[in-house]
Amino acid sequence: MxxxxxxxxxxxxxxxxxxxxxxxxxxxxxxxxxxxxxxxxxxxxxxxxxxxxxxxxxxxxxxxxxxxxxxxxxxxxxxxxxxxxxxxxxxxxxxxxxxxxxxxxxxxxxxxxxxxxxFTFEEALVKNRIPIRHIEERKNVPMYNTSIRCQPAGEFQGSMVVSMRPIKKKDVIRAVQVTSRFPSVHGAPIHIGDPKSIGISQLDEPDFGDPVTIKEDEVPVFWACGVTPQAIAKDxxxxxxxxxxxxxxxxxxxxxxxxxx
CATH class of the missing domain: 3.40.1640.10 (PSTPO5379-like)
Structure with missing residues (x-):
């Protein structure tokens, strides 16, 4: 099917x-x-x-x-x-x-x-010939807790969760352009490159989802993630x-x- x-x-x-x-x-x-x-x-x-x-x-x-x-x-x-x-x-x-x-x-x-x-903007990435690794590997997208603090509101405060997709270096600018068109589903990435600078120590150990392969000509690109409320709930x-x-x-x-x- x-x-x-x-x-x-x-x-x-x-x-x-x-x-x-x-x-x-x-x-x-x-x-x-x-x-x-x-x-x-x-x-x-x-x-x-x-x-x-x-x-x-x-x-x-x-x-x-x-x-x-x-x-x-x-x-x-x-x-x-x-x-x-x-x-x-x-x-x-x-x-x-x-x-x-x-x-x-x-x-x-x-x-x-x-x-x-x-997941909504992934179709647009594929149409722009930017592959989605977790779909290729039939896995869940890797998601990570970060050190990026959200703006508090009453009972709810804590740090942001991000999803990660490996993108070829030559395609990163295009990936930013494509996803920027979808602000109602997280929009442009919030970070590109070094995961440690946003508090992620191990890319092969996501807090949610599954690890995926990152190739030599690729960089990790991170988008804000709707799993953030679950991290807030735990906190x-x-x-x-x-x-x-x-x-x-x-x-x-x-x-x-x-x-x-």
């Missing part, structure tokens, strides 16, 4: 029926993918403010109505309780559960946030936070090009 050719509805149906439990990079090419954060309404304003103050790691796409798991703007026939391949459940900062559905955890006090994902320990598992995104009905500049 060529999952790149699936419509978003077909991809979500596979996921909902537990027929796809892997990362979604490369699925439904041409459509925006999103990170998920679910919080009690008591924490929702602080998190909304955190996204507003930190648009690179947390470019906000949609916020659901209180108690509703339906993303009315990006996929009104979808259900955020079942339509992601894997969820992480945090309580007091501890990851207590990994699951393929959060229907039994949902309550009328919860609010869901959809945040732009860098600040909110009573409850539910997120996507890293790399296991929500596939929306909206096309990538509709959100490019």
């Amino acid at each position: 060529d999952v790149s050719m699936l419509t978003p509805a077909q991809a979500r149906s596979l996921i909902r029926q537990d027929q796809w439990n892997k990362p979604t990079s490369g699925m439904s090419n041409g459509y925006i993918q999103a990170n998920l954060v679910v919080l009690p309404k008591a924490l929702a304003y602080d998190f909304l403010l955190f996204c507003q103050r930190n648009p690179k790691p947390c470019p906000l796409l949609e916020v659901t109505n209180i108690g509703s798991p339906i993303p009315e703007i990006f996929a009104p026939e979808a259900d955020l309780r079942t339509d992601l391949p894997e969820y992480y459940v945090y309580k007091k900062g501890e990851l207590i559960q990994k699951c393929s559905s959060i229907s039994d955890l949902w309550s009328e006090s919860l609010i869901a946030f959809l945040i732009g994902c860098s 600040r320990k909110p009573d409850l936070m539910i997120t996507h598992a890293p790399g296991h995104m929500f596939i929306t009905n909206e096309r990538n090009e509709g959100y490019s500049v």
Whole structure:
């Protein structure tokens, strides 16, 4: 099955029926993918403010109505309780559960946030003949905690998480140009080159995802990542936070090009 050719509805149906439990990079090419954060309404304003103050790691796409798991703007026939391949459940900062559905955890006090994902601009990179290593190697994108501090907002403060893609030296400028067109899904890289200068000691030991091959003619390029709220959850320990598992995104009905500049 060529999952790149699936419509978003077909991809979500596979996921909902537990027929796809892997990362979604490369699925439904041409459509925006999103990170998920679910919080009690008591924490929702602080998190909304955190996204507003930190648009690179947390470019906000949609916020659901209180108690509703339906993303009315990006996929009104979808259900955020079942339509992601894997969820992480945090309580007091501890990851207590990994699951393929959060229907039994949902309550009328919860609010869901959809945040732009860098998987969205990968199609544009490929169209510009810039290969994506984690897709080539059938892995999850490598993601790292950094020393880059986010702007705090109430309960939410901490450091940024980044995703990394090896890019040929001759293609780095083009990769910056291409991804700059997608500010709603992290946009341009936040760092190019030496990982130690942003607090990353070992590229072959990502904090999330899988290590990938970096060739001699390539440099590591880092983009702000929507896994940042999970790192914040571990640091600040909110009573409850539910997120996507890293790399296991929500596939929306909206096309990538509709959100490019």
